[in-house]
Amino acid sequence: MKLIYEKSRAGRRAxxxxxxxxxxxxVPAELAxxxxxxxxxxxxxxxxxxxxELSTRTFGIDTGFYPLGSCTMKYNPRINERAVGLPGFADLxxxxxxxxxxxxxELMWRLQEMLAxxxxxxxxxxxxxxxxxxxxxGLTLMRAYFADRGEDRTEVVxxxxxxxxxxxxxxxxxxxxVRVQTDMRGNxxxxxxxxxxxxxxxxxxxxxxxxxxxxxxxxxxxxxIFHSAGALLYYDGANLNAVCxxxxxxDMGFDIVHYNLHKTFSQPHGGGGxxxxxxxxxxxxxxxxxxxxxxxxxxxFRLDYDRPKTIGKVRGFGGPFGxxxxxxxxxxxxxxxxxxxxxxAVLNANYVLARLRDAYDxxxxxxxxxxxxxxxxxxxREHGITALDVAKRLMDHGFHPPTxxxxxxxxxxxxxxxxxxxxxxxxxxFCEAMLAIAQEAADDPQxxxxxxxxxxxxxxxxxxxxxxxxxxxxxxxxxxxx
Amino acid sequence: MSxxxxxxxxxxxxxxxxxxxxxxxxxxxxxxxxxxxRPLRVDPALTEAELWAHLSELAGRNSGTGSELSFLGAGxxxxxxxxxxxxxxxxGELLTxxxxxxxxxxxxxxxxxxEYQTAICELTGMDVSNASGYDGxxxxxxxxxxxxxxxxxxxxxxxxxxxxxxxxxxxxFAPGFGLEVVEVPHDGGTTDPERFGAACADxxxxxxxxxxxxxxxxxxxxxAAAAAATGALxxxxxxxxxxxxxxxxxxxxxxxxxxxxxxxxxxMSYGGPHFGFLAARSDYIRKLPGRIVxxxxxxEGRRGxxxxxxxxxxxxxxxxxxxxxxxxxxxxxxxxxIYLSWLGPEGxxxxxxxxxxxAEHAKRRLGLPLxxxxxxxxxxxxxxxxxxxxxxxxxxxxxxxxxxxxxxxxEGMDDVLLVCxxxxxxxxxxxxxxxxxxxxxxxxx
Numbered sequence: 001m002k003l004i005y006e007k008s009r010a011g012r013r014a015x016x017x018x019x020x021x022x023x024x025x026x027v028p029a030e031l032a033x034x035x036x037x038x039x040x041x042x043x044x045x046x047x048x049x050x051x052x053e054l055s056t057r058t059f060g061i062d063t064g065f066y067p068l069g070s071c072t073m074k075y076n077p078r079i080n081e082r083a084v085g086l087p088g089f090a091d092l093x094x095x096x097x098x099x100x101x102x103x104x105x106e107l108m109w110r111l112q113e114m115l116a117x118x119x120x121x122x123x124x125x126x127x128x129x130x131x132x133x134x135x136x137x138g139l140t141l142m143r144a145y146f147a148d149r150g151e152d153r154t155e156v157v158x159x160x161x162x163x164x165x166x167x168x169x170x171x172x173x174x175x176x177x178v179r180v181q182t183d184m185r186g187n188x189x190x191x192x193x194x195x196x197x198x199x200x201x202x203x204x205x206x207x208x209x210x211x212x213x214x215x216x217x218x219x220x221x222x223x224x225i226f227h228s229a230g231a232l233l234y235y236d237g238a239n240l241n242a243v244c245x246x247x248x249x250x251d252m253g254f255d256i257v258h259y260n261l262h263k264t265f266s267q268p269h270g271g272g273g274x275x276x277x278x279x280x281x282x283x284x285x286x287x288x289x290x291x292x293x294x295x296x297x298x299x300x301f302r303l304d305y306d307r308p309k310t311i312g313k314v315r316g317f318g319g320p321f322g323x324x325x326x327x328x329x330x331x332x333x334x335x336x337x338x339x340x341x342x343x344x345a346v347l348n349a350n351y352v353l354a355r356l357r358d359a360y361d362x363x364x365x366x367x368x369x370x371x372x373x374x375x376x377x378x379x380x381r382e383h384g385i386t387a388l389d390v391a392k393r394l395m396d397h398g399f400h401p402p403t404x405x406x407x408x409x410x411x412x413x414x415x416x417x418x419x420x421x422x423x424x425x426x427x428x429x430f431c432e433a434m435l436a437i438a439q440e441a442a443d444d445p446q447x448x449x450x451x452x453x454x455x456x457x458x459x460x461x462x463x464x465x466x467x468x469x470x471x472x473x474x475x476x477x478x479x480x481x482x
Numbered sequence: 483m484s485x486x487x488x489x490x491x492x493x494x495x496x497x498x499x500x501x502x503x504x505x506x507x508x509x510x511x512x513x514x515x516x517x518x519x520r521p522l523r524v525d526p527a528l529t530e531a532e533l534w535a536h537l538s539e540l541a542g543r544n545s546g547t548g549s550e551l552s553f554l555g556a557g558x559x560x561x562x563x564x565x566x567x568x569x570x571x572x573x574g575e576l577l578t579x580x581x582x583x584x585x586x587x588x589x590x591x592x593x594x595x596x597e598y599q600t601a602i603c604e605l606t607g608m609d610v611s612n613a614s615g616y617d618g619x620x621x622x623x624x625x626x627x628x629x630x631x632x633x634x635x636x637x638x639x640x641x642x643x644x645x646x647x648x649x650x651x652x653x654x655f656a657p658g659f660g661l662e663v664v665e666v667p668h669d670g671g672t673t674d675p676e677r678f679g680a681a682c683a684d685x686x687x688x689x690x691x692x693x694x695x696x697x698x699x700x701x702x703x704x705x706a707a708a709a710a711a712t713g714a715l716x717x718x719x720x721x722x723x724x725x726x727x728x729x730x731x732x733x734x735x736x737x738x739x740x741x742x743x744x745x746x747x748x749x750m751s752y753g754g755p756h757f758g759f760l761a762a763r764s765d766y767i768r769k770l771p772g773r774i775v776x777x778x779x780x781x782e783g784r785r786g787x788x789x790x791x792x793x794x795x796x797x798x799x800x801x802x803x804x805x806x807x808x809x810x811x812x813x814x815x816x817x818x819x820i821y822l823s824w825l826g827p828e829g830x831x832x833x834x835x836x837x838x839x840x841a842e843h844a845k846r847r848l849g850l851p852l853x854x855x856x857x858x859x860x861x862x863x864x865x866x867x868x869x870x871x872x873x874x875x876x877x878x879x880x881x882x883x884x885x886x887x888x889x890x891x892x893e894g895m896d897d898v899l900l901v902c903x904x905x906x907x908x909x910x911x912x913x914x915x916x917x918x919x920x921x922x923x924x925x926x927x
Contacts, residue, residue: 014564015825031857039604039830040822040823092545093546102544130807136806140655174658219516272614316754318752323755331524348488350508392586424496458781
């Protein structure tokens with residue numbers, strides 16, 4: 001389909017701007033624009049059609065099942081979208097005085113309180129913009145905490161199953177990375193760990209349940225190893241959807257936790273964002289939190305900047321408020337029933353696992369939490385069919401593929417996270433598609449290799465994209481393909 | 483409300499298929515001492531109707547720009563957001579999809595990002611844009627990281643006239659990046675190019691705003707030249723909505739152009755979610771953080787779009803990545819694209835020109851002494867002769883929010899008010915502001 005720039009015709013326009021009715025002013029000539037930007041020129045009907053057509057070439061949770069592991073693609077309640085549009089929220093300027101923003105501040109304060117309870121820690125900053133920014137914030141808090149104590153600790157330990165954001169955050173925070181292995185049961189190898197924790201260790205970053213979808217059974221022992229060495233434990237909250245109301249990171253021994261409001265608490269993922277990455281900490285770390293946090297004085301709420309040891313700010317204002325509205329709404333609709341949410345997520349995942357276990361390889365044979373990882377290793381060995389082929393063929397069955405080739409320690413990995421919001425019928429249909437694909441690998445591998453067959457495009461040449469580097473429309477110089 | 487579908491019959495059948503007696507058995511591997519043995523202490527569940535009433539009550543206790551005549555700006559701007567933006571954003575497919583890892587499922591999102599990248603490049607005069615950063619503060623930290631990786635230098639220079647929050651965020655992350663931050667004070671409301679250039683020796687990059695936080699127009703081409711002369715990458719922090727009127731940073735030699743995208747089609751929403759934009763000359767493409775969409779073809783030669791240069795990114799390169807960013811602000815960036823497409827080049831210029839003209843009109847109409855004798859864009863700073871927070875408090879009682887108190891961030895500016903005009907304000911609104919400021923100041927005297 002055409003780009004919006006290819007539909008543009010000089011002289012057309014959609015929006016018109018009110019005439020201010022005052023004397024026209026100009027900027028100094030040496031600062032004025034020399035060439036007008038080539039923005040699209042279309043009337044509004046064509047604009048709406050264009051983006052509606054783009055939406056039809058996109059698959060979202062509203063379209064169908066989206067078991068993208070580690071991303072918690074659950075239903076996003078529509079009431080949340082209506083709520084963020086309330087004029088008192090949408091049209092509220094972030095520099096409004098506290099007296100003029102009491103409702104917003106109360107919502108943020110209540111969200112802080114609920115989030116703290118869910119993870120069993122003492123204080124929360126809502127500010128970080130997404131999970132990986134929460135990680136960088138948490139590591140920056142670690143740095144400030146140890147600097148304040150006059151300790152020079154330079155290393156952060158992460159397991160080999162970690163999300164790529166963990167090592168990237170460690171590097172950006174100026175720490176040295178120390179890797180720990182995974183044992184045969186899919187847990188952190190505690191023996192390997194013991195030799196890697198010492199006086200230079202600042203902390204551990206861990207996802208629990210892990211990216212294998214398994215609960216870290218020796219978590220208390222791990223926490224003890226770090227705390228005995230004077231180090232801290234950081235919880236990557238990507239998989240919190242498994243354990244709400246069931247097990248709390250603070251009780252497991254974690255000192256710093258980030259949440260992914262777009263995963264566990266249903267902020268729509270928006271084709272890549274926005275997210276929300278609040279961070280909770282134990283009391284000892286509270287003095288270092290970013291400013292502002294929201295404080296309560298009786299019935300009044302205020303932005304609190306009085307934090308002399310703060311690390312500063314990690315993004316603008318108090319954080320992505322619209323994300324808070326949605327997360328708060330979601331949590332208020334579940335209430336203490338958040339436990340039922342996690343139970344349903346875990347039940348759904350185990351059901352799919354049970355149905356697929358004979359057709360795919362299991363890296364570890366345990367009950368899973370909210371997600372699990374299987375491998376297409378034997379399909380590759382016997383039929384030359386890879387995890388990528390399985391993923392592409394799932395599209396023809398009407399499903400978004402799972403996360404593939406992650407975690408890195410599992411070859412031909414397919415990481416499947418159904419979430420709590422799917423029906424048994426949907427799960428069954430997905431399982432039947434996965435089983436049919438496993439059979440098709442033997443019967444008709446070429447059809448799999450050529451998949452998908454039903455999408456607007458077939459497999460795309462990613463290597464050519466990296467070579468051509470066409471990353472913007474070139475107007476009259478643009479190659480004419482469509 | 484109910485967001486799950488499992489009936490008792492479903493549960494029983496599923497447990498049987500798994501081979502366990504109860505859901506509790508699935509959690510047997512969680513050691514007893516780390517299990518929560520009580521219900522979560524959170525308020526009882528609400529129905530949707532109850533929730534709506536509660537949220538409406540909370541929203542009703544906020545004074546938004548629909549209920550109060552506001553002249554607040556200072557980094558977030560009350561431009562009109564057309565209905566088409568919200569309508570398209572609420573398309574469930576765009577709203578509820580995630581990062582387009584599987585391009586065949588996500589051509590719509592990918593094409594929209596490609597179109598967004600094009601719009602950002604057009605506005606800033608750059609060759610490449612990423613798919614968005616978190617906001618106008620974090621993209622400044624990103625730019626510093628790019629500059630350090632590119633030049634190997636470990637100092638960054640910030641003009642003091644940059645938004646204070648932008649400077650705070652850079653300072654938060656600079657130690658981890660191994661960077662030292664130097665700030666260059668303003669001279670009479672703008673940055674002196676000679677002083678700026680002197681600070682840039684051995685710097686990785688130098689970031690300056692256009693317009694600046696006081697609303698003043700910086701001598702941007704001279705600042706960029708002064709930085710470039712020292713080998714520091716010149717970086718302009720700009721407002722998209724001024725770029726129909728003001729020169730593109732690419733045209734005056736900047737290496738990168740960054741900024742807060744909220745003013746383009748995003749509701750103010752008490753500070754977010756919005757998007758940050760980051761654009762660069764093509765020399766820096768392999769150092770950029772975040773998603774970048776590129777054009778390619780499928781097996782049949784049809785055009786398609788994919789995430790490209792992913793070897794920069796954390797999910798491939800891990801600790802060697804150019805950034806840890808994964809979830810970004812795509813939906814808000816696409817809102818920006820739709821808004822810019824709605825305006826077109828003429829509309830963009832009209833918004834800028836209207837805001838500028840109204841601000842000049844307000845300067846004359848208010849007749850208050852200007853804090854700085856410099857050309858301005860849509861904001862200007864005036865001296866009130868009494869503490870600005872007091873004036874704001876009293877004016878709000880009369881239904882007008884007169885602006886931002888610059889004394890919050892700058893020494894010696896306790897009586898300085900930053901007044902912002904957008905195309906949503908009218909000459910009558912300015913009359914009302916003049917009347918209220920007159921009354922409030924008269925009360926004080």
